[in-house]
Amino acid sequence: MAANHEHLLDLATSAHKNAEVFAVSSERRHVEFEANRPKNIGQSQSSGIALRIINGDGRIGFSSTTDEDKIDELVDRTNALSEFGAEAKFQFPTASDYPSVETVDDATYSVTDDQLLSFGRSAIDAILSEFPEALCAADFSVSSGQQRLLNSKGVDVAHSHTSCSFYMGVELIRGTDMLSIWDGIVLTGPVDEPNADRIVNRLLTKLRNSQNILDAPSGKDIPVLFSPVGFNGTFLPPLLSGFNGKNVATGSSPLIDRWGEKMLDERISITDDPLHPMTPASRAMDDEGIPSRPLDFVRNGVVGEPFLDLQTAGEVGQDSTGCGMRSVATTPSPSTSYVTMEGGETPNDAMFDGIKQGILVEQLLGAGQGNELGGDFRANLSLGFLIEDGEIVGRVKDTMISGNVYETLNNVDKISEQPETVWGTRSLPWVLTRGVEVAVSQ
Amino acid sequence: MxxxxxxxxxxxxxxxxxxxxxxxxxxxxxxxxxxxxxxxxxxxxxxxxxxxxxxxxxxxxxxxxxxxxxxxxxxxxxxxxxxxxxxxxxxxxxxxxxxxxxxxxxxxxxxxxxxxxxxxxxxxxxxxxxxxxxxxxxxxxxxxxxxxxxxxxxxxxxxxxxxxxxxxxxxxxxxxxxxxxxxxxxxxxxxxxxxxxxxxxxxxxxxxxxxxxxxxLKAKPLTGGQRTVILDPVLAGVFVHEAFGHLSEADNVYENDKLKELMYMGRKFGGDHLNFTDGAAQPGMRGSYKYDDEGTPSALTPLVRDGVLVGRLHSRETAAKTGEAPTGNARAINYRFPPIVRMTNTFIENGEATFDDLLEGVEDGVYVKNWYGGMTQHEMFTFSSGEAYMIRNGEVQEAVRPVMLSGNLFETLENVDAVANDRGFNQGGGCGKGGQMPLPVGTGSPHIRIRNCLISGA
CATH class of the missing domain: 3.30.2290.10 (PmbA/TldD superfamily)
Structure with missing residues (x-):
């Protein structure tokens, strides 16, 4: 379809001076295990193309298709839509020098279905050897994708990426208690044995810690420890919504007028780093052709800058921060890549020390249903543990946590030295907090 | 061609x-x-x-x-x-x-x-x-x-x-x-x-x-804990979808012997006023269709009658493997996904009480309306209200900040102690499962009352 890209750009440019073509194609293979057995195996091929224009009145038109026969209709349709489109607050960029960042491992897509199956079998065997009554589900996939962006200002850039993902879930039913634990990783390169082993070992540790179900304490003065996965699920969605260019441009972000102010504990520094090599989110440029760069969201507790695409940058009178991301069917919108939080002062294995009675938050159920825009978080603990005298003594159930990210991250006791990778796109430490409200069903 | x-x-x-x-x-x-x-x-x-x-x-x-x-x-x-x-x-x-x-x-x-x-x-x-x-x-x-x-x-x-x-x-x-x-x-x-x-x-x-x-902005947040709650038809629809619907999807059960033991036909989950149904054959709703994505004709499937489990939702494979009849619930959101067992339109059938009957005798409760969302993990579920009002002495009073409610299938259904006779429908929802989201679904329910429901602080 490559020749079509230029043709489409020419067609659109002759009708309008300002046009942009975004084309993607990808392949993916995956195997799925259900109830300890391989169940599904699949492959997908996908491709699509999107056209965006700025018409003579300065309005945006956008349309896309996955139907090759309809590419020629795109120009007319985009043109018709632009009559109603939003006012463009930007110009398409000219070509730039892009930083270099590794995003492809040729070995990834060479992993065979048989190799994926044998990984799955050995991971499941490792769980079953200790918990024979467990039911395991697993999903392995490899994918390879290309995208190309062309615009009427001379940008013509291609980006390729590979990824390999491995997710595993374990279910254990005892009486009417149904324990469900999952873990996983996404890498640019193939998931190798040490990676798979680490996930299996984390699952086994959580299963061992879940053997007793104990009553959680309730109230607002309980020490609550967040694992990196728990921190990610609880705090990042409400926090990042405040930095999202869309919410900044509309004025609904609580950070408006507070850039440069210290709002969080001074040990907290959070960065978005698209140039970190070989993560599933690594990229040299965004999907609008703007060079990527790291962004400081929070530096020593002080709020830094929002993440913006071209349109939201224009709306707030700044330059794009290179964060315009999109699928083929949608217009670009501001998006983060690889979000990292710096480690703190406490060795990771000393994070439990001194906790007389507290809660460890691992997995959440229902996070994101509350008023995230205001920084609120609340969720049921789908996997949480009771800590007594510095040790995990059992699992807690029917327990909810709630609070506000701007209050809780100002009430931090300890931060672990070493951050850990979460789902391949985050690197976060363990964090011990106070002031989170814990509600328990008796 | x-x-x-x-x-x-x-x-x-x-x-x-x-x-x-x-x-x-x-x-x-x-x-x-x-x-x-x-x-x-x-x-x-x-x-x-x-x-x-x-x-x-x-x-x-x-x-x-x-x-x-x-x-x-x-x-x-x-x-x-x-x-x-x-x-x-x-x-x-x-x-x-x-x-x-x-x-x-x-x-x-x-x-x-x-x-x-x-x-x-x-x-x-x-x-x-x-x-x-x-x-x-x-x-x-x-x-x-x-x-x-x-x-x-x-x-x-x-x-x-x-x-x-x-x-x-x-x-x-x-x-x-x-x-x-x-x-x-x-x-x-x-x-x-x-x-x-x-x-x-x-x-x-x-x-x-x-x-x-x-x-x-002026409403007060509630302190988390257990309270009596009355759900409006919209939120009660989300409740039946989350609290019961997902566990009646047979793909959760058919290869899981332990879960089969818990979700056996004839099990009593609550009072006689509990009657749940799912089906795409209900005309004109967003979860309605004539055939599912395996070509099976749609149906209306009773799930709970008089508080007792009487049915579940099937694809052709889960029906065959459990020895039950196919129900036309295999759905794919689009061609990128295989069909899996999904809900369609899920209902709580009308009871006999009025809304006033539900309010009567509630000294310190919450009237929750409208929805933000909901999620299920097996027997645990959460769902969030879009609005919340205090109930005191049987009267709906001032607005408070919306709350999240949480429960457990085996306890919460028993705590549903009253079902009204004023069924209303909601079709604004999209359901997610197995990466397939948002799948169009509908719900319908009258007002219901739940005793000792766990709500989050806000």
Whole structure:
């Protein structure tokens, strides 16, 4: 379809001076295990193309298709839509020098279905050897994708990426208690044995810690420890919504007028780093052709800058921060890549020390249903543990946590030295907090 | 070539135990307003296909945008299924019998959204946005209107060939108010099958949402803990979907002996006033259709009668493996995914109480209305209200900040102690499962009361 890209750009440019073509194609293979057995195996091929224009009145038109026969209709349709489109607050960029960042491992897509199956079998065997009554589900996939962006200002850039993902879930039913634990990783390169082993070992540790179900304490003065996965699920969605260019441009972000102010504990520094090599989110440029760069969201507790695409940058009178991301069917919108939080002062294995009675938050159920825009978080603990005298003594159930990210991250006791990778796109430490409200069903 | 002959040719000479081909065309239009102006207007057309083959109980699946050479897609999916099956000793393909159907199903249309001009759609959205911004204290608003049509040609090796088209329209409107770092929002989400009319006549609802958002800045948060709650029909619909619906999807159960022991037919889950039903055969709702994505005719399936488990939702495979009848609940959100067991329209049937009966005797409770969302993990579930009001001495009083409710299937259903007789419907929801989201679903319920329900602080 490559020749079509230029043709489409020419067609659109002759009708309008300002046009942009975004084309993607990808392949993916995956195997799925259900109830300890391989169940599904699949492959997908996908491709699509999107056209965006700025018409003579300065309005945006956008349309896309996955139907090759309809590419020629795109120009007319985009043109018709632009009559109603939003006012463009930007110009398409000219070509730039892009930083270099590794995003492809040729070995990834060479992993065979048989190799994926044998990984799955050995991971499941490792769980079953200790918990024979467990039911395991697993999903392995490899994918390879290309995208190309062309615009009427001379940008013509291609980006390729590979990824390999491995997710595993374990279910254990005892009486009417149904324990469900999952873990996983996404890498640019193939998931190798040490990676798979680490996930299996984390699952086994959580299963061992879940053997007793104990009553959680309730109230607002309980020490609550967040694992990196728990921190990610609880705090990042409400926090990042405040930095999202869309919410900044509309004025609904609580950070408006507070850039440069210290709002969080001074040990907290959070960065978005698209140039970190070989993560599933690594990229040299965004999907609008703007060079990527790291962004400081929070530096020593002080709020830094929002993440913006071209349109939201224009709306707030700044330059794009290179964060315009999109699928083929949608217009670009501001998006983060690889979000990292710096480690703190406490060795990771000393994070439990001194906790007389507290809660460890691992997995959440229902996070994101509350008023995230205001920084609120609340969720049921789908996997949480009771800590007594510095040790995990059992699992807690029917327990909810709630609070506000701007209050809780100002009430931090300890931060672990070493951050850990979460789902391949985050690197976060363990964090011990106070002031989170814990509600328990008796 | 017609889709029918493309599919028949592709399936000729197949070597799987079972094989199906789906070819789809879709068109969608979406308007998004953010703040005072239109943010995005977007039309997308799609075309793609999927092949699914079963050999000795193992499934191979391929999805693609390039529809050339379907026979080789059928071969590839079959070969993959066969290679997977070689490691599964002794498994056989088991699919419940479904009589082959050849049918063409026209879309349900009340007022065709595809025939309304963009001019009119943007005019109306502008009008609603103006109403939101008339309310002092509003700092931002979101209006999303979308319609889409999906036309599916489906054929399988049992001789079924169905062409089926559905047209959906959805609308979400929310208003945000801010006081310093305190941001509150209020809104609603609605949907309809083939009816642009859902987007019309919303002036009052929009104004009320804007007013509510501003009012929430002054509303007090509740302390977390257990309380008596009364759910309005919208939130009670989300409750039955989350608290019961997901566990009645048989793919959770059919290979899980422990769960089968818990979810056995005849188990009592609560009082005689509990009656739950799911079905796509209920006409005119967003979860309604004539055939599911395996070509099985839709039904209305009683799940709970008089508090007792009497049925569950099936694909052809889960029906065969549990020895129950297929219910037409195998759904795929589009050609990129295989069909899996899903809810359609899920109902709590009317009881005998009135809303006033539910309020009577509640000394310190919460009336929760409307929804933000909900989630289930087996027996645990959470769901969030869009509005919450204190109940004191049997009367609904001041608004408080919306709350999240949480429960456990085996306890919470027993705590539902009253069901009213005023069933209402909600079609604004989209359900997510196995990466397939948002799948159109509907719910219906009267007001219900739950004792000792765990609510979060806010």
């Amino acid at each position: 017609t889709y029918q002959s493309l599919i028949e040719d592709a399936l000729t000479g197949h070597t799987a135990d079972y094989c199906e081909v789906r070819l789809e065309e879709s068109d969608s239009t979406r308007l998004t307003y953010r703040g005072k102006s239109l943010d995005d207007i977007n039309m997308t057309s799609g075309k793609g296909g999927a092949v699914r083959a079963c050999v000795n109980g193992s499934w191979g699946f391929a999805s693609f945008n390039d529809l050339a050479d379907l026979p080789s897609r059928v071969k590839a999916a079959t070969n993959q299924a066969r290679s997977l099956a070689s490691g599964n000793n002794g498994e056989t393909t088991m699919l419940a019998e479904v009589e082959p159907h050849v049918d063409i199903v026209e879309p349900v249309i009340v007022k065709d959204p595809r025939e309304i001009s963009l001019n009119e759609k943007t005019r109306l959205a502008d009008h609603y946005n103006d109403i939101v911004w008339k309310q002092p204290g509003i700092v931002s608003s979101d209006i999303i209107y979308g319609d889409n049509s999906r036309k599916v040609a489906f054929g399988n090796t049992d001789g079924t060939y169905i062409e089926q088209e559905v047209v959906h329209a959805i609308c979400r409107i929310s208003a945000q108010a801010r006081d310093g770092a305190d941001v509150q929002q209020a809104g609603f989400s609605i949907g309809a099958l083939g009816d642009y009319g859902l987007f019309e006549g919303l002036d009052e609802q929009v104004a009320e949402a804007a007013e509510r958002a501003v009012g929430l």
